[in-house]
Amino acid sequence: MKIDYDIVRRYISDKTGSVGDEYMQDVQRELEEISAVQKRSWIFECEKGDFYRIKDLGLTIESRDVNDLFDECEKIAIFVVTLGVQVDKKIAYYGAADVLRSVVLDSMASVMAESVLDELQSQVDETIGLNPTMRYSPGYGDLALSFQRELLTALGCGKSMGVMLNSSDIMIPQKSITAIVGYSKKKQAYASVCLKCPNKGKCIVKCSKAQ
Amino acid sequence: MDLKGLIDNKIVLLDGAMGTVLQKLGVKMEGGKPEMVNLTQPEVIQKIHEEYLRAGSDVVFANTFGANRIKMGKYPYLDCAMAGVQCAKNAVKAVGRGLVALDMGSIGELVEPMGRVTFDEVYETYKEVVLAVASEVDLCVIETMSDLYETKAAVLAVKENCDKPLIVTMSFDEKGRTFAGCPVEAMVATMQGLGVDALGLNCSLGPKQLGDVVDRLVAMSELPIVVKPNAGMPTIRDGMTAFDMKADEWAEAMEVIVDKGVAIVGGCCGTDSDYIKLLAEKIKDKKPNRPIAKHRVCVASGSKYVRLDCPKIVGERINPTGKKLMKQAIETEDWGYIEAQAVEQAQAGADILDVNMGLAGIDEADMIVKAIKRVQSVVDLPVQIDSTDPVAIEKGLRYVCGKAIVNSVNGEDEVLDRVLPLVKKYGALVLGLTIDKDGIPKTVEKRLEIARKIVRKAQEYGISNEDVIIDTLTLTVGAEQEQAVNTLEAIRRVKEELGVKTALGVSNISFGLPERNLVNRTFLTMALTCGLDLAIINPNLQPMKESFLAYNLLAGIDKKGEKYIKEIASHTESAAVASGKELTLQECIKQSLKTQAVDSVKAMLAAGRNGLDIIDECVIPTLGEIGDGYEKGVIFLPQLISTAEVASAVCDVIKASIGSGNVGKRAKMILATVEGDVHDIGKNIVKTVLQNYGYDIIDLGRDVAVERVVEAVKRHQPQILGLSALMTTTVKNMKRTIEEVRKISDCLICVGGAVLSEDVAMRIGADAYSKDPRQLVKILESRGL
Numbered sequence: 001m002k003i004d005y006d007i008v009r010r011y012i013s014d015k016t017g018s019v020g021d022e023y024m025q026d027v028q029r030e031l032e033e034i035s036a037v038q039k040r041s042w043i044f045e046c047e048k049g050d051f052y053r054i055k056d057l058g059l060t061i062e063s064r065d066v067n068d069l070f071d072e073c074e075k076i077a078i079f080v081v082t083l084g085v086q087v088d089k090k091i092a093y094y095g096a097a098d099v100l101r102s103v104v105l106d107s108m109a110s111v112m113a114e115s116v117l118d119e120l121q122s123q124v125d126e127t128i129g130l131n132p133t134m135r136y137s138p139g140y141g142d143l144a145l146s147f148q149r150e151l152l153t154a155l156g157c158g159k160s161m162g163v164m165l166n167s168s169d170i171m172i173p174q175k176s177i178t179a180i181v182g183y184s185k186k187k188q189a190y191a192s193v194c195l196k197c198p199n200k201g202k203c204i205v206k207c208s209k210a211q
Numbered sequence: 212m213d214l215k216g217l218i219d220n221k222i223v224l225l226d227g228a229m230g231t232v233l234q235k236l237g238v239k240m241e242g243g244k245p246e247m248v249n250l251t252q253p254e255v256i257q258k259i260h261e262e263y264l265r266a267g268s269d270v271v272f273a274n275t276f277g278a279n280r281i282k283m284g285k286y287p288y289l290d291c292a293m294a295g296v297q298c299a300k301n302a303v304k305a306v307g308r309g310l311v312a313l314d315m316g317s318i319g320e321l322v323e324p325m326g327r328v329t330f331d332e333v334y335e336t337y338k339e340v341v342l343a344v345a346s347e348v349d350l351c352v353i354e355t356m357s358d359l360y361e362t363k364a365a366v367l368a369v370k371e372n373c374d375k376p377l378i379v380t381m382s383f384d385e386k387g388r389t390f391a392g393c394p395v396e397a398m399v400a401t402m403q404g405l406g407v408d409a410l411g412l413n414c415s416l417g418p419k420q421l422g423d424v425v426d427r428l429v430a431m432s433e434l435p436i437v438v439k440p441n442a443g444m445p446t447i448r449d450g451m452t453a454f455d456m457k458a459d460e461w462a463e464a465m466e467v468i469v470d471k472g473v474a475i476v477g478g479c480c481g482t483d484s485d486y487i488k489l490l491a492e493k494i495k496d497k498k499p500n501r502p503i504a505k506h507r508v509c510v511a512s513g514s515k516y517v518r519l520d521c522p523k524i525v526g527e528r529i530n531p532t533g534k535k536l537m538k539q540a541i542e543t544e545d546w547g548y549i550e551a552q553a554v555e556q557a558q559a560g561a562d563i564l565d566v567n568m569g570l571a572g573i574d575e576a577d578m579i580v581k582a583i584k585r586v587q588s589v590v591d592l593p594v595q596i597d598s599t600d601p602v603a604i605e606k607g608l609r610y611v612c613g614k615a616i617v618n619s620v621n622g623e624d625e626v627l628d629r630v631l632p633l634v635k636k637y638g639a640l641v642l643g644l645t646i647d648k649d650g651i652p653k654t655v656e657k658r659l660e661i662a663r664k665i666v667r668k669a670q671e672y673g674i675s676n677e678d679v680i681i682d683t684l685t686l687t688v689g690a691e692q693e694q695a696v697n698t699l700e701a702i703r704r705v706k707e708e709l710g711v712k713t714a715l716g717v718s719n720i721s722f723g724l725p726e727r728n729l730v731n732r733t734f735l736t737m738a739l740t741c742g743l744d745l746a747i748i749n750p751n752l753q754p755m756k757e758s759f760l761a762y763n764l765l766a767g768i769d770k771k772g773e774k775y776i777k778e779i780a781s782h783t784e785s786a787a788v789a790s791g792k793e794l795t796l797q798e799c800i801k802q803s804l805k806t807q808a809v810d811s812v813k814a815m816l817a818a819g820r821n822g823l824d825i826i827d828e829c830v831i832p833t834l835g836e837i838g839d840g841y842e843k844g845v846i847f848l849p850q851l852i853s854t855a856e857v858a859s860a861v862c863d864v865i866k867a868s869i870g871s872g873n874v875g876k877r878a879k880m881i882l883a884t885v886e887g888d889v890h891d892i893g894k895n896i897v898k899t900v901l902q903n904y905g906y907d908i909i910d911l912g913r914d915v916a917v918e919r920v921v922e923a924v925k926r927h928q929p930q931i932l933g934l935s936a937l938m939t940t941t942v943k944n945m946k947r948t949i950e951e952v953r954k955i956s957d958c959l960i961c962v963g964g965a966v967l968s969e970d971v972a973m974r975i976g977a978d979a980y981s982k983d984p985r986q987l988v989k990i991l992e993s994r995g996l
Contacts, residue, residue, distance in 0.1 A: 013848040036388065085325065086392050086514065088889075089591065095895045096547070096589045097554035100852040106892050145940055156452065159382075159414070160445060162357060162390020164321055166914070168887030168940045172321055 003028055003111055011107035019104060027104050031112060035175075036084030038161045039120045043077050043128060046182070052076065057154040061180070065141035069133050073182030077124050079135070080155065081117045082163050082176035083109055091174075109175040117177050130183035137179050138169075145169045151178055214310065214350050214376045214408065217269055218435050218474055219501070222494040225439055225477025226263035226271045227487045231452070233259075235483075244286060246278045249294035256295065260302030262484035264309045267491025268477070272314035272352055273299040275344070279336050281318040281328070289343045296347045310349035312378070315340060315365065322361045324588035325391070327887075327914065330364050330610055337368035345373035354439070355414045355479075356381040358391040359401060359513040360612040366405045367609070376408040378475070380437050382415035387424045388514075392591075395424055396516035399431040400509050400614045404638015404678075411437030414479040417444055417456055418464035425471050433502050435474035438465075442481030454481030462489035469493070474500045508677045508712055510563060510593035510640060513612040517562050517593055519712055521768045522739055524759060525595055525747040526561030527716065528552045529586065531570045535870040541570050541578065543927070547898065547910035549582060550589045557590045559750035560759075560778070564590065565618060566607075567597035576603040580610045585912075587612055595642070601629045608637035616640045618714075619682065622647030622661035624668075631672040641669060642680045642714055642745075645701065651684050653694070658683055658701040659708065666709050680745060681705045682714045687722040688730065695720060695734065699741045706742040714745035717755075732758035739766070796825070796861065797833045803853040805860050812861045822865035826905065830858050834903055838985040851985070852896055858903040877905040878930035878996040883920050884913035886944040890937035893964060897933060900984035906931075906991075917948045924956045930996055932956075933987070934977075936964040946975040959994065961987060 005024045009017060047053040052061040052070055070076070087109050094102035117135070125132050138148040148169050157163040163176050171178070217223045230245045238255055241247040249256055260271045277283055278292040292313075299311040318336055320328045337353075345351055351369045356362040362379060369377050379402050387395040395412075402410045411428055412421065418440045428436050443456030456464070461482065469476055476494065478486050508519040517523065529552055531538040540548035553564055566586055568578040575598060583594055595616040596607035604617055615637075620630045621644045634641040643665035645651070645658035652658050662681045669679045683701035686694040702713045715738050721730035732754045735746055739762045748755045760778055763769040796815065799808035815825055837854050840846035882898055884891045891913035902908050909927055911919060924932060932952060936945045949960055953976065962977040972980030981987035 015844075015847050016850075018847060018853075019849045036384065036386065036392075084392070085390065088325070089392065089514070089589075091892070093554055093557070093589050093591075095891060096550040097558070099856060099895050099899045100849060102895065103849070103852060103892055139939075145938075158319060159355070164319075164326075166321055166326055166887065166889065168938060168944070170887070170889055170938060170940070172325055172889070174889060 063143035070182035135179040227478035227482035246291040256298040264306040266484040266488035276316040333364035357389040380413040392514035397511035409435040413439035437475040439477040511613040523562035526556030530567035712744040716747040880931035883911040883915040888941035894935040
């Protein structure tokens with residue numbers, strides 16, 4: 001799998017590239033060995049009242065931000081991706097005696113999960129054939145993190161993918177992502193989304209598509 | 212006919228799904244709980260059971276999968292369980308045949324160490340259901356499990372509270388691992404040991420995806436194998452989960468599975484009575500598949516299986532005997548140190564870790580449980596429980612995850628009669644020392660006699676030879692030279708005559724001699740040649756590891772010498788780098804050259820420099836320079852961490868030289884990632900950096916309950932408490948922690964983490980906020996700490 005090491009370096013604030021490619025490749029080899037990637041997507045028709053609603057799942061997305069973002073959307077796709085619990089265990093393992101490797105592995109796993117999702121989403125984008133909004137996840141903007149529990153329960157992700165939540169609504173395995181994307185005929189402007197973000201100017205990652 | 216009778220006579224047919232059938236029928240389920248239907252529409256449940264029985268099922272699973280206090284706390288879960296069993300019993304009565312199983316699924320919450328539910332809570336949850344309804348059923352089933360630790364608690368709850376036969380199945384992916392990372396072999400080894408009656412897999416995938424996994428079950432299991440897969444792969448159709456295999460296609464695929472050697476079959480999600488009926492047709496003339504003994508010697512953790520088919524290394528470092536730093540770590544419960552020892556040994560190639568908490572003045576049983584849990588939270592290696600205290604052994608056995616080794620028993624009846632029943636109950640291996648009340652025998656024959664007795668007694672307690680390991684004991688060659696060959700000869704004869712595995716703690720041999728490594732490694736090679744299976748050594752000592760690798764190469768165990776070449780090459784490379792230009796300690800730290808830095812500090816100590824002076828004059832100023840560079844933006848986080856790790860290795864050498872874990876002249880600090888938060892990367896970085904500045908760090912880990920922080924503050928009386936949180940949802944727990952600590956201590960409370968800022972920190976009552984370890988050091992220094 002292609003992993004952009006520069007993004008990993010950005011996550012770990014390695015501006016001088018002190019973590020070399022060889023080290024990165026070694027970590028990637030290990031990451032690929034231990035990860036048990038699972039990815040699933042679901043496509044639903046949009047229904048809009050005060051908020052967007054996914055009738056088939058009995059879910060309401062109570063968020064003004066999503067209302068704005070999903071303006072004129074006809075379909076909603078939900079994505080769930082996980083790298084599996086072995087990755088968490090390995091990060092903890094290195095955390096006890098090799099902190100640098102633990103930090104690099106942690107960041108690379110985040111990048112890998114995003115890459116897996118990118119790939120999955122591009123297939124779904126093609127299937128749907130409409131313009132996607134940016135990906136949105138529970139905990140963004142005014143979409144409560146607790147929505148995560150509703151989402152995962154409705155999709156049965158605990159049983160089917162092993163993606164669970166702890167008492168603070170943190171996903172376990174930690175390297176898991178849930179995301180919703182709206183699809184419309186309208187051309188989506190990513191930059192405008194970033195401009196509204198409360199982290200504007202402080203964000204070290206930035207939505208690459210916004211640049 | 213009971214379950215055993217059925218297994219002996221035919222391929223046993225279980226039922227199909229309940230939940231997806233209820234969904235398909237559009238039955239209203241209060242709170243989305245299928246078990247509530249047992250109370251609201253018992254006739255529907257009974258009818259589904261009847262259909263399965265008429266289709267050919269020999270056993271029906273009562274609709275009790277989630278009927279427990281954790282999954283259904285708000286609902287009358289015990290009433291649901293009882294009504295569920297009654298529905299199944301009514302169906303059996305109506306049809307006139309069939310057995311009823313109490314069906315218990317996973318509690319659906321994360322269990323320690325990944326989650327907060329404890330082993331005991333899991334146990335109590337299952338126990339309550341078992342006590343309430345198991346007397347009414349023919350057998351118990353634990354199914355759809357992912358976490359081996361949770362499964363073990365559930366099995367104990369059944370085995371200790373009823374005498375019904377027990378089937379256990381877990382959900383595996385195509386690679387044969389559960390979501391929690393448990394491989395097929397670790398499950399089989401552990402469950403067989405715990406004495407379940409049949410085991411296998413259910414749910415997760417369809418029969419076509421599970422062929423390889425079934426092959427692995429068949430290769431490993433000595434118990435009847437159960438396979439109860441879904442009707443293929445799930446898709447969502449019209450808002451409902453549907454499965455992609457039709458009944459005929461599924462039954463055909465299941466026939467292939469049965470022919471692999473499976474004894475008990477049925478269907479999970481997506482199947483119904485049509486599937487079961489077609490499967491009944493396919494298997495009706497097949498002969499029963501009886502399990503075959505495999506004689507595999509193995510140990511396991513929750514995510515790793517180690518077969519003892521060639522020599523293995525047991526890491527001996529987690530033991531206070533003769534190790535001042537470990538002793539201190541145990542006394543102060545410095546789990547960070549113990550975890551690091553575990554990881555270092557794993558990295559050095561240990562296959563199994565010995566855990567010994569035998570220290571005067573501590574509660575050994577309590578500590579060994581804590582130690583095993585901590586060790587197993589960072590490494591995936593199986594554990595060897597090292598104690599002579601039967602209470603500690605029993606607790607260790609109960610709370611360890613996987614199939615462990617008990618180290619040790621000896622030839623004394625009293626010890627054997629006390630410990631062997633525990634070994635049997637928990638399905639462990641037992642290591643027997645060839646010593647009895649008269650001491651270590653001087654002759655080979657006498658040692659063999661004790662070994663024979665241990666093996667015989669183990670058999671009497673139902674422990675097979677595969678689960679017995681004999682240690683013929685190393686004596687100091689300096690004191691009793693002739694005993695070295697006796698020990699070796701005893702290994703050879705134990706292997707030859709008793710056919711059991713052998714173990715030896717090697718390093719005692721050289722006590723009091725110069726060049727101990729030379730003697731140790733030679734003795735190790737000699738012992739391996741005599742048939743030693745488990746070498747109990749310090750794998751961090753390169754000479755020992757090298758000899759072990761060389762032996763495996765020469766004995767043809769390490770095929771094509773791959774391991775030898777890989778490991779030896781990597782070590783010689785780093786040695787080559789090390790032999791380059793002579794650098795000062797400061798330069799080594801700045802350039803993150805660990806080996807050179809360690810060599811350099813060793814040379815300085817050998818030349819008579821005081822360890823604490825080296826820290827003050829070389830380590831701290833260098834870290835200061837690096838910290839300044841970090842602040843100015845010319846040095847970045849990875850360098851900050853790697854230099855801190857090198858400095859930490861240097862400090863370890865100094866600590867070992869002065870025999871104290873605390874080289875700090877600075878304040879004591881407790882660190883924790885707060886309750887509910889599992890992100891500890893930042894906390895670990897802070898720990899690594901601050902330790903080198905001489906702060907005495909007590910790391911409580913992550914997801915630390917408020918009460919545990921309070922307790923630790925009370926006990927250790929630190930001057931500083933550092934709390935970390937990454938999520939907005941856990942900042943409230945940080946606030947609670949601060950409030951509670953304030954009631955008992957006026958220590959300086961510093962906080963950090965991605966969601967925090969100066970402003971938030973002040974609002975939740977912290978004394979200081981720092982964005983990174985460098986800033987934290989500055990804050991502490993400015994306050995004279």
